[in-house]
Amino acid sequence: MNITENRMIRHRNVASKRYSFVPAEIGLAFEDFRTILQTHGANVDGRLFFTMLNEPIAEVMTAELHMGIKENDLTVPAEEEVIFRSYFEVKGLAKIRLLNDFDEQSQAAYWALYNHVKKDNLQQKTPVFVEYKQAPDGTTYVEMSVGVSG
Template sequence: MIVAENRSIKHRNIVSKLYSFVPAEIGIALEDFRGILEQHGVTPDGRLFFSMLSEPTADVMTAELFMGIEEGDITLPPEEEVMFRSYFEIRNLHTIRLMEDIDAQSQVAYWELAKHVDAGGYHQTTPVFVEYKQSPQGGTYVEMSVGAVR
């Protein structure tokens, strides 16, 4: 796997929410998040990524889920614990792209990023981000990134 350096994640109009779940149930968390947004009249636009806030080997994963929305501003009840950002940017990322067999390759990619950061003498500055993207041909691929500087 090839690690690209000096990458970034940039988005406008992003909402996020913290979740804890068994890794196999990330789809349930995503559907819950989407349901909260739709219940309050917020329109997800298809952009989706998350940050892993716990170790990937943990039985229960803590993650911040992010979704792009069509609206330029929203107000949700505080009990929904949804955060809105008009602009979101993370720089100095080291990134691996997974084009196929994403579930099986994600653990390999995680450890490859960790090895790259360690071997390069970098200091990790962000959690790991996993961003789902669409290819021009309509397929889904994933970019897994971690912020790191010397």
């Protein structure tokens, strides 16, 4: 797996919400989040990514889910615990791209990033981000990244 340095994540108009779930149920968490956003008038634009807040081997995963929306603002009742950011940017990332078999490759990619940080005596500055992207031909791929310095 190739790791590229000095990458960034940059998005406009992103809604975020923290969830805990069994990893196999991440799709249910994203669907719940999508429903909350749509209920409050947001039009989701297809951008999906999440921040892993614990190691992927945990039985219950805690993650902050992020969805891009078309609107420049979002008002959601406080009890929904949704955060809106007009601009979301993280710089200084080490990144791996996964082109297929995402479930199988994600564990290997996580540990490759972890070992990259340790081997090069870097400091981990962010949790791990996982972005779902589409190539111009419509093919879906995943980028996994972590902020580093040192």
